[in-house]
Amino acid sequence: MSILIDADSTFIIQGITGREAVTMTRELLDYGARVVGGVTPGRKGRDVHGVPVEDTVRALTERMQVDGSIVAVPPAFAADAVLEAIEAGVKLIVVVTERIPRAQVARAIEYASQEGARIIGPNCLGVISPGKSKMGGIGGAADSTRRAFVPGVVGVMSRSGGMTTEIANALSEAGLGVSTAVSIGGDAMIGSTYAELMPLFEADEQTQGIAIYSEPGGPMEAQLAAHMAEHGSRLPVVAFMAGRFMDEMPGMRFGHAGTIVEGRADTTADKIARLEAAGIAVAERIEEIPALLRERIEGAD
Amino acid sequence: MRFYEHEAKDLLARHGVPLPQRRVALTPEDAATATSDLGGPVVLKSQVLSGGRMKAGGVRFADTPEEAAEAAEAILAIEINGLQPMGVLVEERGEVEQEYYAAVTWDAAVRRPVVIFSDMGGIDIEEVAEQHPEHLSRTHLSNLRPFSDFEAKLAVSRTGVTGNELNRLSRIVGALVQVFLAYDLTLAEINPIGRLAGGAFVALDSHVDMEEEARGTHARLLAGLGIPDEDTRQARPPTEFEIAGAQVDAADTRGVAGRVVEFGGNLGLIIGAGGGSLTLFDAVRGAGGDPANYCEIGGNPSVAKAAALTKLVMSKPGVEKIAVMMNVVSNTRVDIMARGVIKGVIEAGRDPAEAIAIFRIPGSWEDEGVKILERYGVEYVDRSVSMHEAAQRAVEKAAAGTGGG
Numbered sequence: 020m021s022i023l024i025d026a027d028s029t030f031i032i033q034g035i036t037g038r039e040a041v042t043m044t045r046e047l048l049d050y051g052a053r054v055v056g057g058v059t060p061g062r063k064g065r066d067v068h069g070v071p072v073e074d075t076v077r078a079l080t081e082r083m084q085v086d087g088s089i090v091a092v093p094p095a096f097a098a099d100a101v102l103e104a105i106e107a108g109v110k111l112i113v114v115v116t117e118r119i120p121r122a123q124v125a126r127a128i129e130y131a132s133q134e135g136a137r138i139i140g141p142n143c144l145g146v147i148s149p150g151k152s153k154m155g156g157i158g159g160a161a162d163s164t165r166r167a168f169v170p171g172v173v174g175v176m177s178r179s180g181g182m183t184t185e186i187a188n189a190l191s192e193a194g195l196g197v198s199t200a201v202s203i204g205g206d207a208m209i210g211s212t213y214a215e216l217m218p219l220f221e222a223d224e225q226t227q228g229i230a231i232y233s234e235p236g237g238p239m240e241a242q243l244a245a246h247m248a249e250h251g252s253r254l255p256v257v258a259f260m261a262g263r264f265m266d267e268m269p270g271m272r273f274g275h276a277g278t279i280v281e282g283r284a285d286t287t288a289d290k291i292a293r294l295e296a297a298g299i300a301v302a303e304r305i306e307e308i309p310a311l312l313r314e315r316i317e318g319a320d
Numbered sequence: 321m322r323f324y325e326h327e328a329k330d331l332l333a334r335h336g337v338p339l340p341q342r343r344v345a346l347t348p349e350d351a352a353t354a355t356s357d358l359g360g361p362v363v364l365k366s367q368v369l370s371g372g373r374m375k376a377g378g379v380r381f382a383d384t385p386e387e388a389a390e391a392a393e394a395i396l397a398i399e400i401n402g403l404q405p406m407g408v409l410v411e412e413r414g415e416v417e418q419e420y421y422a423a424v425t426w427d428a429a430v431r432r433p434v435v436i437f438s439d440m441g442g443i444d445i446e447e448v449a450e451q452h453p454e455h456l457s458r459t460h461l462s463n464l465r466p467f468s469d470f471e472a473k474l475a476v477s478r479t480g481v482t483g484n485e486l487n488r489l490s491r492i493v494g495a496l497v498q499v500f501l502a503y504d505l506t507l508a509e510i511n512p513i514g515r516l517a518g519g520a521f522v523a524l525d526s527h528v529d530m531e532e533e534a535r536g537t538h539a540r541l542l543a544g545l546g547i548p549d550e551d552t553r554q555a556r557p558p559t560e561f562e563i564a565g566a567q568v569d570a571a572d573t574r575g576v577a578g579r580v581v582e583f584g585g586n587l588g589l590i591i592g593a594g595g596g597s598l599t600l601f602d603a604v605r606g607a608g609g610d611p612a613n614y615c616e617i618g619g620n621p622s623v624a625k626a627a628a629l630t631k632l633v634m635s636k637p638g639v640e641k642i643a644v645m646m647n648v649v650s651n652t653r654v655d656i657m658a659r660g661v662i663k664g665v666i667e668a669g670r671d672p673a674e675a676i677a678i679f680r681i682p683g684s685w686e687d688e689g690v691k692i693l694e695r696y697g698v699e700y701v702d703r704s705v706s707m708h709e710a711a712q713r714a715v716e717k718a719a720a721g722t723g724g725g
Contacts, residue, residue: 042651118533120504125431126463133464144650159650160684167648167703179595181618185647188682188703205594207506208431234598238428262598264605270369270555273579273601273614275594276533303606305599306706 021148021199022174022219022226023111023139024087028152030111031056031085033076033100034092035067039156043091044068049161052152055083058100076107087111089145089155097141098123105136113155114140117206117276124208131210138210142275144180144202149187157202158184171196173312174220174254176213177232178205178239178277179261185305186230186259193309195316198226205234205275212239214246220254228312229256233290235265236278240290244297255315256299257308263287321530321553324367326409327545328528331503332510335495338522342411351392352385354410361413364391365525366398366405369553376400381413402555416524419512421445422475422493424500427460433500435459437475437493441512455479467501469494488521489513503541504534561636565615568628575621575652577629585610587677587718588633588642590626590661592617596647596707603708604643609715612639620652626660627667634668634675640721641677643714648682648703654689657681662696673697677717680710 024030034040035057044067047054054070056079063074073079076088088104090097090112097116104112105127112131119141131138139146145155149168157180158164167184169191177183180202187197201216203209213231220226233240240258247256265273266286272279280286291301300315302308323331326344333339343354344367355362366378373379377398380391392408419441427434438456440448448456457478461467472494476486492513500508507529514524535542535549542549552558558566565580579597587609591600597616604611613633617626633642644661646652658679665672679693682703693700701710 039651120534120537121426121506121531122433122463122501122504125426125433128431129463156650163650163684177595179593179598179647181593181647181649182595182599184650185596185599185707188648189706192704208426208428232595234595242429259599261595261602263602265598268555271581272532272554273581274598274616278598279532304603304706304708306708 020223020225021151022216022223023146023199023201024148024152024154026051026151027053028086028154029053029055029084030087030089030154031058031076031079032089032091033058033104034090035059035070035072036062036065037091040091041067043089043156044070046156046160046164047153050153050164052154055079055085076103076109080107080109085109087113087154089113089115091115094118098127101127101138102130105131105134110136112136112138112210113143113145114138114204114210115143115145115155117142121208124206128208128210139201140204140209142206143204143209144183146199146201147197148199149197155202156180157200167191168200169196172198172225172227172316174198174223174226174229175200175231176203176216176229177201178203178234178275179232180205182232182261186232186308189305190230190309193313195309195312198223205277207237207277207279209277213243214239217243217246217252221252226254228316229254230308230312231256231258233258233260234274234278235262235280235287235290236285238284241284241293244293244299247297247299255312257302257311257315258294258299259302259305259308260287260291321532321535322369323528323530323545324369324406325365325526326367327547328526329523330545331499331528332495332523332526335499337492337495337510338520340411340414340522340524342409344407345392345410346407348389348393348396351408351410352389355382355385355388358410358412362388363411363413364388364395365409365411366395366400367407367409368400368403368405370401370403373400378405414514414522415517416514417517418515420489420515421448421511422496422513423507423509423511424497424505425507430460432463433461433497435461435471435475435493435497437479439479439481445511461497467497472497485515492521492523503538504531505529506531561613561632564632565629568625568632571628572622572625575619575625576616577621577625578616578618579614580629581614583611583613585612586638586640587714588612588636588639589615590617590630590633590642590644591615592646592652593649594618599647600645600707600711603711604715606708607712607715609711609718612636617646617652617657620656621660623656623660623663626657627664630661630664631668634665634670641675641714641718643677643711645678645680645707645710645714646683647707650683652681652683653685654681654683655685655692658689658692662692662698677714678710680705680707
């Protein structure tokens with residue numbers, strides 16, 4: 020098993036004729052993902068690497084099963100594209116686009132929750148269930164993806180797309196491998212947080228442990244810590260916290276949009292304390308993550 | 321992006337929030353003139369992008385133009401939390417009978433705007449929340465249904481305020497919500513709203529933050545408030561090096577060479593991407609290194625962009641070596657990065673084999689990249705060497721280089 024996507028998942032790409040989306044389509048097809056259609060308004064009738072293009076999401080959902088959509092349209096039109104997908108009945112939407120205004124993201128998230136849909140991102144590289152499928156640019160070309168993401172037992176959640184791959188690569192080289200990796204997005208407001216994805220990993224038999232990549236800013240780490248304290252988990256969680264230097268430099272911007280520090284609870288020191296208090300091990304270096312997970316997974320058996 | 325108090329108030333005034341008469345003064349003489357214009361007792365407040373003004377002596381009272389000039393002189397000389405005031409706000413001063421608190425912000429946990437209101441304003445709102453929770457209301461707004469005035473009324477009413485006060489305060493809170501929603505703000509706060517002896521309500525102090533990413537959308541508003549594009553509102557103004565870095569990024573749309581920040585050390589960093597840079601900067605410092613700069617390479621920058629950034633970093637006084645490092649990349653081409661940094665080092669008049677302490681960018685077109693690096697004798701490592709190990713190696717080489725003169 021895996022979470023969110025498996026080998027049978029069918030999905031479409033909104034904004035498929037954009038330069039980077041065309042490359043992504045090629046990489047996804049090479050990886051074996053079932054990209055069944057694309058949408059670019061006014062481009063109906065064309066195809067991208069054999070994938071048919073339509074003007075609207077509904078034109079695709081009316082004639083085929085569409086499990087998910089990757090939204091790769093410019094920021095000014097991205098929230099509208101997400102609403103269109105939800106309205107057409109799509110239940111999983113991966114939003115690659117960055118710099119979408121927060122209020123528009125909030126609106127899309129609220130609409131998704133009302134309609135029983137899930138948003139991953141924005142400002143993310145997507146989801147991969149190694150050896151089965153991937154949804155988004157995560158891992159890049161198919162051969163690079165196969166190298167960094169070996170099927171295995173660790174669920175990965177990361178606020179950085181690139182660091183998703185770095186951590187997956189470390190887990191793969193250590194022989195643990197990855198069940199599903201989710202690049203959850205670097206923005207201050209995202210559709211699916213660590214705490215919201217935890218129950219999915221809990222329910223997945225393949226997953227035996229969790230690795231997360233964290234940054235300054237936002238309440239997501241505190242929410243995860245509260246979730247773990249309240250519900251506990253069969254899964255050991257190991258976190259890595261980047262941007263510790265930012266604690267010394269209030270008011271300066273670094274990293275993703277979501278790293279903005281608006282209060283003391285947003286600092287790495289505060290987050291690390293909360294995570295550790297909830298029983299989450301915090302690694303000092305990426306290469307420590309596999310060993311920390313292995314001893315906890317084996318200890319749990 | 322934080323607004324100065326006087327900018328926040330100008331914004332509120334446009335939306336009908338009642339405010340005291342006020343003037344911005346840049347000098348003690350201005351402050352004296354403003355005080356005689358306003359014609360009565362005034363309060364003078366440091367215009368600085370920081371809280372804690374009262375404690376630091378950045379807020380003073382004056383009854384005459386002479387006193388105002390003295391107060392302004394004192395305020396302008398006080399740095400608050402490391403920040404210089406841009407001027408002094410001179411405001412008419414009335415007798416305040418009661419203070420209230422109102423704010424709209426994002427509740428990141430539920431991902432909705434929340435209106436926070438209290439009839440105990442003027443003090444730390446966290447303290448009110450802890451010690452007098454019945455005096456503080458939190459009212460969440462819908463992202464789907466348009467805001468309606470009853471929600472402002474609800475927020476005020478929940479603290480027990482009623483009568484004429486309820487209606488007048490609700491109007492102010494409603495206007496505050498409109499401002500928050502109209503301009504992609506992350507915080508719109510009035511603390512306090514004052515009820516004056518005559519029964520009038522006015523916003524006495526305000527704190528407004530706009531989402532950094534929304535600056536472009538609201539360019540006209542910002543221009544109208546007199547906020548120039550180059551005013552970054554960071555903790556300090558950008559250095560020449562940082563301005564040059566931003567120009568490198570803007571000169572070419574391919575890929576990103578963003579957030580160039582200057583530091584005082586000797587090891588130049590060409591690092592990426594968003595999360596990778598945060599990780600690598602920590603790793604360099606953790607290994608005892610002293611970075612000359614921070615930056616974020618991302619996407620797929622052209623040879624020219626990578627070269628220009630490298631040249632900029634290499635030409636910084638005191639920088640003998642650079643470390644070129646990224647996390648395992650999905651779409652950045654290793655060969656293009658290799659070509660770019662080597663070109664930049666050569667253009668800076670240096671030898672790539674000497675100047676590049678380490679090159680660690682695992683990803684696509686890696687074999688082609690390695691061939692280029694080998695031709696120039698540059699030390700590189702692949703993904704079997706971790707980011708922290710690569711950073712350690714770079715720091716050791718930078719230290720050895722300095723030691724050898």
